[in-house]
Amino acid sequence: MTMTSAGITRRQAIGSAAIAVFAAALAPRLALADEAAVAAELKKLYADKPMTEGRIKLDVPQIAENGLVVPLNVDVESPMTAADHVKAVHVFADGNPLPQILTYRFTPESGKASASIRMRLAQTQTIVCVAEMSDGKLYSAKAGVKVTIGGCGG
Amino acid sequence: MATKSQPRVRVPATAKAGEIVEIKTLISHEMESGQRKDADGKPIPRKIIHAFEASFNGKVFFAATWYPSVSANPYQSFFYKAAETGEFKFTWKDDDGSEYAATAKMTVA
Numbered sequence: 711m712t713m714t715s716a717g718i719t720r721r722q723a724i725g726s727a728a729i730a731v732f733a734a735a736l737a738p739r740l741a742l743a744d745e746a747a748v749a750a751e752l753k754k755l756y757a758d759k760p761m762t763e764g765r766i767k768l769d770v771p772q773i774a775e776n777g778l779v780v781p782l783n784v785d786v787e788s789p790m791t792a793a794d795h796v797k798a799v800h801v802f803a804d805g806n807p808l809p810q811i812l813t814y815r816f817t818p819e820s821g822k823a824s825a826s827i828r829m830r831l832a833q834t835q836t837i838v839c840v841a842e843m844s845d846g847k848l849y850s851a852k853a854g855v856k857v858t859i860g861g862c863g864g
Numbered sequence: 865m866a867t868k869s870q871p872r873v874r875v876p877a878t879a880k881a882g883e884i885v886e887i888k889t890l891i892s893h894e895m896e897s898g899q900r901k902d903a904d905g906k907p908i909p910r911k912i913i914h915a916f917e918a919s920f921n922g923k924v925f926f927a928a929t930w931y932p933s934v935s936a937n938p939y940q941s942f943f944y945k946a947a948e949t950g951e952f953k954f955t956w957k958d959d960d961g962s963e964y965a966a967t968a969k970m971t972v973a
Contacts, residue, residue: 779935790945803933807899810931814942819925821884821945827928828935830897861935 743809748802748838751809755800759848761840766799766851768839777831777861784814786823786841786849796823798842805835830861869893869913873954875968879946887918888941891956891964897932913964915957916940920970921950946972 769783786796799814816823823841834856841849871891879885891913898910910932918926926942944952949972956964 806933807897808931808933811933812931813929815927817925819920819923819945819947820943822943825926825928825940825942827938827940830933830935 742805742807742832743803745804745836747809748804751802752800752838752840756840756842756848759846761848761850763850765849766839766841768837768851768853770837770853770855772854773856773858774831775858777833777857777859779828780831780855780857780861781826782811782829782837783826784824784839788823788843790816790818790821790823792818793844795820795844796841797844799823799825800840800842801829802838802840803829803831803835804838805833806831811837831855831857832860833857869956869958869962869964871954871956871964871966873952873966873968875952875970877969878971878973881947881972883946884943885946885970886941886943887952888939889916889918889954889966890937890939892937893956893958895930895932895934895936895938899932911959913938913956913958917955917957918942918944919953920944921948922953946970948972 765787767785771780774780784799784801786799788794788796795818796816801811802809803811811829812827814825837853837855839851869891874888876885893913896908896911900908902908912930912932914930916928916930917924925944928940930938950970952968952970954966
């Protein structure tokens with residue numbers, strides 16, 4: 711990594727500036743995650759590994775009347791054999807106080823990389839899902855949810 | 865206000881070998897997100913179930929990590945490929961260190 715004369719990398723400088731702007735804009739309100747927070751979580755997990763869109767069926771309602779209980783169904787296409795199966799599935803939200811929603815760990819015994827749960831959404835936002843295959847390949851999917859009444863008490 | 869966490873699971877009693885069966889679990893828990901404030905404006909500390917695990921005859925086949933965005937009284941459904949007769953065990957881990965468990969038997973014909 712090349713250093714500028716000030717001893718700070720360009721990335722660090724941009725990062726801290728972004729944090730400052732973010733903090734200033736949201737300080738008086740409930741601090742919510744954003745797209746950058748989701749990207750940062752993904753980077754922690756998989757660095758900058760490329761992701762392909764597809765193979766994931768992300769089933770969420772287009773409009774959720776009650777943000778406290780929003781059904782979420784994830785279904786990843788895979789033969790689920792010992793040689794080729796889905797290892798992990800991560801679900802993120804870019805408009806909740808925390809970017810993470812959940813992580814699933816599957817095994818070939820799961821038979822099907824599919825699971826349903828109910829989640830809370832604070833506001834209208836995009837759900838991001840990333841699946842890690844046993845060969846290390848990453849797949850992603852996105853879906854927008856309109857929330858009428860938010861589900862994270864302030 | 866703490867309700868006693870009561871797990872409920874639904875598993876088919878019998879299955880054919882190789883059949884993929886659906887398992888549905890539900891546990892009563894307030895899943896306090898740590899974001900809410902009480903009447904005096906003090907934040908209510910986080911208390912959620914952060915880990916769920918499902919095993920069959922002692923072997924874990926599905927696990928989930930939950931964050932505060934998971935709804936109260938978390939419902940979780942998932943699948944299992946039936947191979948032999950045995951017992952499912954489900955465990956939920958609470959932030960306060962307690963653990964809730966449920967078991968269910970399945971016969972494979």
